[in-house]
Amino acid sequence: xxxxxxxxxxxxxxxxxxxxxxxxxxxxxxxxxxxxxxxxxxxxxxxxxxxxxxxxxxxxxxxxxxxxxxxxxxxxxxxxxxxxxxxxxxxxxxxxxxxxxxxxxxxxxxxxxxxxxxxxxxxxxxxxxxxxxxxxxxxxxxxxxxxxxxxxxxxxxxxxxxxxxxxxxxxxxxxxxxxxxxxxxxxxxxxxxxxxxxxxxxxxxxxxxxxxxxxxxxxxxxxxxxxxxxxxxxxxxxxxxxxxxxxxxxxxxxxxxxxxxxxxxxxxxxxxxxxxxxxxxxxxxxxxxxxxxxxxxxxxxxxxxxxxxxxxxxxxxxxxxxxxxxxxxxxxxxxxxxxxxxxxxxxxxxxxxxxxxxxxxxxxxxxxxxxxxxxxxxxxxxxxxxxxxxxxxxxxxxxxxxxxxxxxxxxxxxxxxxxxxxxxxxxxxxxxxxxxxxxxxxxxxxxxxxxxxxxxxxxxxxxxxxxxxxxxxxxxxxxxxxxxxxxxxxxxxxxxxxxxxxxxxxxxxxxxxxxxxxxxxxxxxxxxxxxxxxxxxxxxxxxxxxxxxxxxxxxxxxxxxxxxxxxxxxxxxxx
Amino acid sequence: xxxxxxxxxxxxxxxxxxxxxxxxxxxxxxxxxxxxxxxxxxxxxxxxxxxxxxxxxxxxxxxxxxxxxxxxxxxxxxxxxxxxxxxxxxxxxxxxxxxxxxxxxxxxxxxxxxxxxx
Numbered sequence: 001x002x003x004x005x006x007x008x009x010x011x012x013x014x015x016x017x018x019x020x021x022x023x024x025x026x027x028x029x030x031x032x033x034x035x036x037x038x039x040x041x042x043x044x045x046x047x048x049x050x051x052x053x054x055x056x057x058x059x060x061x062x063x064x065x066x067x068x069x070x071x072x073x074x075x076x077x078x079x080x081x082x083x084x085x086x087x088x089x090x091x092x093x094x095x096x097x098x099x100x101x102x103x104x105x106x107x108x109x110x111x112x113x114x115x116x117x118x119x120x121x122x123x124x125x126x127x128x129x130x131x132x133x134x135x136x137x138x139x140x141x142x143x144x145x146x147x148x149x150x151x152x153x154x155x156x157x158x159x160x161x162x163x164x165x166x167x168x169x170x171x172x173x174x175x176x177x178x179x180x181x182x183x184x185x186x187x188x189x190x191x192x193x194x195x196x197x198x199x200x201x202x203x204x205x206x207x208x209x210x211x212x213x214x215x216x217x218x219x220x221x222x223x224x225x226x227x228x229x230x231x232x233x234x235x236x237x238x239x240x241x242x243x244x245x246x247x248x249x250x251x252x253x254x255x256x257x258x259x260x261x262x263x264x265x266x267x268x269x270x271x272x273x274x275x276x277x278x279x280x281x282x283x284x285x286x287x288x289x290x291x292x293x294x295x296x297x298x299x300x301x302x303x304x305x306x307x308x309x310x311x312x313x314x315x316x317x318x319x320x321x322x323x324x325x326x327x328x329x330x331x332x333x334x335x336x337x338x339x340x341x342x343x344x345x346x347x348x349x350x351x352x353x354x355x356x357x358x359x360x361x362x363x364x365x366x367x368x369x370x371x372x373x374x375x376x377x378x379x380x381x382x383x384x385x386x387x388x389x390x391x392x393x394x395x396x397x398x399x400x401x402x403x404x405x406x407x408x409x410x411x412x413x414x415x416x417x418x419x420x421x422x423x424x425x426x427x428x429x430x431x432x433x434x435x436x437x438x439x440x441x442x443x444x445x446x447x448x449x450x451x452x453x454x455x456x457x458x459x460x461x462x463x464x465x466x467x468x469x470x471x472x473x474x475x476x477x478x479x480x481x482x483x484x485x486x487x488x489x490x491x492x493x494x495x496x497x498x499x500x501x502x503x504x505x506x507x508x509x510x511x512x513x514x515x516x517x518x519x520x521x522x523x524x525x526x527x528x529x530x531x532x533x534x535x536x537x538x539x540x541x542x543x544x545x546x547x548x549x550x551x552x553x554x555x556x557x558x559x560x561x562x563x564x565x566x567x568x569x570x571x572x573x574x575x
Numbered sequence: 576x577x578x579x580x581x582x583x584x585x586x587x588x589x590x591x592x593x594x595x596x597x598x599x600x601x602x603x604x605x606x607x608x609x610x611x612x613x614x615x616x617x618x619x620x621x622x623x624x625x626x627x628x629x630x631x632x633x634x635x636x637x638x639x640x641x642x643x644x645x646x647x648x649x650x651x652x653x654x655x656x657x658x659x660x661x662x663x664x665x666x667x668x669x670x671x672x673x674x675x676x677x678x679x680x681x682x683x684x685x686x687x688x689x690x691x692x693x
Binding site for chain 2 (some may be wrong): 028029031033034037038040041042043044045047049052053054056058059060063064067083085087090092094110235258
């Protein structure tokens with residue numbers, strides 16, 4: 001079964017025929033079965049034992065000659081030729097070029113094509129192929145794939161046509177087979193970059209559409225389709241074949257303006273009037289607001305006019321940007337506010353308009369234009385003495401955040417606090433009562449600012465302003481009541497409760513839980529010796545109501561401190 | 576597993592009647608087929624013989640195909656005068672079948688498994 005196109009040349013009697021030829025056969029073949037076989041045309045060749053050579057019968061000669069001729073032609077275009085009998089079984093397979101056996105196809109003889117181990121054809125396709133064979137149709141370029149013994153993939157292309165004998169009886173099929181493995185490989189390699197590009201396009205998170213000059217989508221990546229289900233918005237999931245411009249033109253409701261703008265932009269790019277069109281728009285989807293960025297650019301190349309539409313969902317970026325912007329704007333607003341407050345404070349303090357003092361703040365603004373004009377801001381330092389008893393009062397003070405203690409002195413030495421003035425009041429009340437000499441020592445206990453006014457100006461303003469008078473009388477009354485209560489308190493209550501009361505009062509006047517008060521001052525305040533203050537402060541500290549270190553007092557538990565104080569604090573607090 | 580032959584029964588020359596497979600042949604059947612290259616009767620003989628052997632002998636046969644145009648002396652030695660001819664070498668005695676082996680019954684009988692048919 002080897003390929004042997006030159007078999008005829010090796011046949012010593014190949015060209016012989018005629019009566020002499022027949023006689024020679026009759027000489028050689030004498031037995032009946034062999035003669036009968038020759039007569040019925042089932043014999044191809046006869047062997048001459050005398051010469052040790054075989055010679056072909058005329059029919060076989062013709063057939064092989066014809067075969068050789070056909071094969072030499074086929075060799076130009078195919079690797080093998082094959083024959084099938086009337087049952088479509090392979091009866092021969094031979095290479096068309098010498099030495100070209102059919103590697104891997106040795107077992108093909110006697111087999112049916114669809115029983116061979118080709119793995120790329122489905123059962124249903126084989127059924128269709130068999131139907132075509134029954135119609136005696138010619139088949140061309142049936143491409144079949146198999147895996148060879150080494151595990152490599154081989155491809156063959158097979159074509160065939162039916163053969164008929166002289167009586168037009170169907171004899172079977174014959175045809176050619178080509179090894180197309182190399183072509184398939186190169187096709188695969190050639191398609192690789194294209195496939196890579198296609199895969200990349202599909203993997204993009206951006207919807208890509210290519211439109212022709214009429215706006216019809218001629219290509220869209222799958223992302224476009226995938227988005228259709230998830231989100232709405234113009235341009236979502238416009239399928240291939242649909243008209244993008246039409247979709248934009250048909251946009252209704254909130255999307256109408258965007259649709260018109262996008263359609264106009266695409267038309268501009270198609271017309272070549274613009275090399276780029278960008279549009280950002282919002283749409284409301286069930287999952288919330290979505291931002292889209294649409295970019296239209298001309299399709300590169302010299303062919304027909306086409307444009308590329310990229311539609312990117314930028315919601316996530318927008319949200320991140322928005323959050324970042326919100327943080328920045330909040331920061332800026334806070335800075336601006338703080339800056340304004342600081343600047344405003346300085347400004348108002350400088351112009352004498354900063355009214356942290358609640359006594360001044362309680363006055364109606366329109367009545368106090370002149371009063372404010374006469375006020376000047378000053379800084380009072382801890383330890384500074386504003387008045388001494390018996391000295392004339394030159395200024396009155398409205399503390400903002402400083403604390404001034406009023407002390408009654410006995411024989412110029414021992415002192416007892418009889419009043420504490422903070423932001424709620426005024427130092428120099430005697431002046432309001434018509435006395436221009438101080439009866440107490442006014443000592444600054446906490447550094448801070450205050451508004452100051454000279455005595456003459458104050459008297460003038462007092463005469464003019466009824467609200468000021470009323471406020472000062474109310475304040476003086478409260479002060480007196482406080483002094484009375486304190487006097488009683490100092491007589492009847494224990495040091496610890498009195499200390500708690502004093503600290504609470506100081507807190508109210510300073511407006512802070514933290515302030516500096518020396519033990520000495522506290523001893524003066526309470527009219528006790530320093531040891532007693534130390535002891536009482538220690539007790540409060542132990543109960544975790546305050547912390548007290550080197551004159552630095554911090555109120556830790558205001559409620560607890562209130563409970564620890566005597567009722568005197570509550571009695572005078574609201575006056 | 577062979578599908579139904581679409582062209583079965585069309586031709587009288589090579590009837591391939593579906594019959595039950597014969598009993599398992601214990602010994603290996605040695606066959607020699609003498610052919611003349613790709614001459615029509617020869618290629619048919621090969622296809623017919625392979626089909627019959629695959630169906631009835633499965634892997635219990637050994638087939639040697641001898642091209643008398645290439646090695647005519649083999650045929651002379653074996654006493655073969657015309658091709659295609661099939662010779663059963665073993666088990667003995669040697670049996671010969673002449674022709675394109677289209678008559679399946681004759682071939683099976685020659686192979687020694689013809690008794691099982693019918």
